[in-house]
Amino acid sequence: MYDFLKFSEGQPELLNCIEVLSSDQHNTPASNLEVIHMYDLPAATLKQAEFLRSATGMQMLNTQFAKKEDRLKEAARLFMTLG
Numbered sequence: 631m632y633d634f635l636k637f638s639e640g641q642p643e644l645l646n647c648i649e650v651l652s653s654d655q656h657n658t659p660a661s662n663l664e665v666i667h668m669y670d671l672p673a674a675t676l677k678q679a680e681f682l683r684s685a686t687g688m689q690m691l692n693t694q695f696a697k698k699e700d701r702l703k704e705a706a707r708l709f710m711t712l713g
């Protein structure tokens with residue numbers, strides 16, 4: 631079942647929330663987590679892809695998307711999953 635959810639559209643965010651809530655080591659209170667309705671996932675993913683496409687290196691400093699090539703590759707992947 632995990633493999634099915636892992637590859638479904640919009641599910642990485644859901645699995646990340648489940649992982650954070652189930653781990654004992656998280657420091658973020660549950661009230662600070664954002665829950666997105668399943669019908670809003672495409673819009674949220676589009677917003678994330680647009681941000682990655684237009685972000686600068688300084689905005690993404692110390693993240694896995696610090697390089698422009700990585701940001702554009704991830705944005706393209708998100709755009710492709712949205713259709």
